[in-house]
């Protein structure tokens with residue numbers, strides 16, 4: 001397997017491993033966040049808001065009940081509603097004492113709508129805005145809570161407690177109560193919006209957003225017109241308006257997507273208001289933190305992969321170079337070996353074939369090397385081989401090539417030599433070995449070589465050239481050694 005292939009496989013393994021683990025942990029965190037929002041955050045917010053609303057309504061119901069059983073008020077109605085200023089003063093007093101937004105009385109005899117400043121109007125059966133009165137008149141419960149626009153206060157959205165007033169014989173004589181504006185609920189919504197980035201809004205049965213703290217769900221809009229919400233199932237606000245108390249605790253979870261984000265919502269019906277409470281949170285916003293971490297993780301993984309690949313590349317390159325050197329070098333003498341000869345000779349042959357030059361070969365064999373080995377031992381023989389190698393090498397030019405051919409044999413390749421030159425070179429090498437004083441363990445060793453030389457002929461194979469040089473070397477051995485013979 002070549003280096004680039006190894007690096008590519010390594011990079012793929014690292015990237016796949018890193019991306020898989022990063023993606024897996026991102027997915028697990030995302031699911032955990034989703035679960036926390038759906039199972040805890042949204043229901044808890046809805047619970048808090050609902051209990052706050054219930055708390056806010058306890059006092060007005062209590063005040064309205066006191067008004068309905070007030071003997072002055074009942075006597076005033078029973079005695080024929082004499083003196084509007086008396087009841088107005090009473091209603092004003094209640095309003096200021098209890099901090100109500102409005103206090104009112106509608107009587108069954110005259111259908112007059114009394115408030116702090118006198119008579120506001122007369123309720124009429126055929127007027128849709130007055131339907132509440134006739135509903136309360138027929139109510140089996142002592143009171144109802146109604147959210148409506150308040151005519152006396154520029155149609156501001158108001159929570160009314162409408163309490164039935166009965167005479168001493170339990171006959172219905174009118175409806176009394178107070179109204180609170182929805183400021184406190186609105187403030188609560190705003191605080192949730194700001195603190196927890198949750199959209200809180202109330203939706204009426206027909207889908208109109210009644211109260212909201214966010215721009216996306218501005219009051220007055222229909223939820224079907226909010227971007228992405230038309231994909232929500234119709235049954236969200238299609239539940240019957242009259243629900244049993246068991247049903248009031250039911251809540252629904254939904255999710256929808258707009259162009260920018262995935263939204264999770266918790267919906268529950270608030271029977272006191274006859275509205276649906278929507279608590280919504282953008283999941284996309286909630287997971288943006290881990291999304292950034294995921295992207296950062298990927299970048300770190302990419303950097304780590306690049307570093308690992310770069311380090312591996314350098315290590316492999318060095319290792320490969322060392323292997324190449326080891327494979328082409330003779331360990332004892334440090335000269336190129338026979339494998340290196342195969343590589344170099346191929347390049348040289350191609351070069352000379354192109355340029356029309358020649359290749360000459362010298363085969364050198366140390367004379368009586370066995371005797372040296374026998375006398376000085378193998379280590380002594382190795383020492384002599386190393387000495388011979390360095391002497392031969394120093395007698396050649398840089399462009400000449402020398403290798404250890406085997407045993408005590410060396411081979412030299414020289415380019416563009418004629419017969420005269422090659423013999424001159426062979427003699428130069430032979431003499432430098434002969435005249436070199438080789439000492440081992442304080443003993444001088446007489447070292448000589450026999451050399452066979454051959455110059456390549458046109459169209460002659462390399463093998464043949466080497467065989468000719470080798471034969472010439474054996475000839476030199478036969479003729480008494482320490483000599484050079486040209487093939």
Ligand SMILES: Nc1nc2c(ncn2[C@@H]2O[C@H](COP(=O)(O)OP(=O)(O)OP(=O)(O)O)[C@@H](O)[C@H]2O)c(=O)[nH]1
Nearest residue numbers: 365366367368369370371373378379381382407408
């Ligand atoms: N110390 C040592 N000896 C080696 C090495 N390679 C080969 N030899 C020995 O070199 C000797 C070569 O002996 P021969 O081939 O008989 O030739 P020679 O004694 O040199 O005689 P001629 O070549 O005929 O002059 C053998 O004994 C080999 O074992 C080596 O790397 N180190």
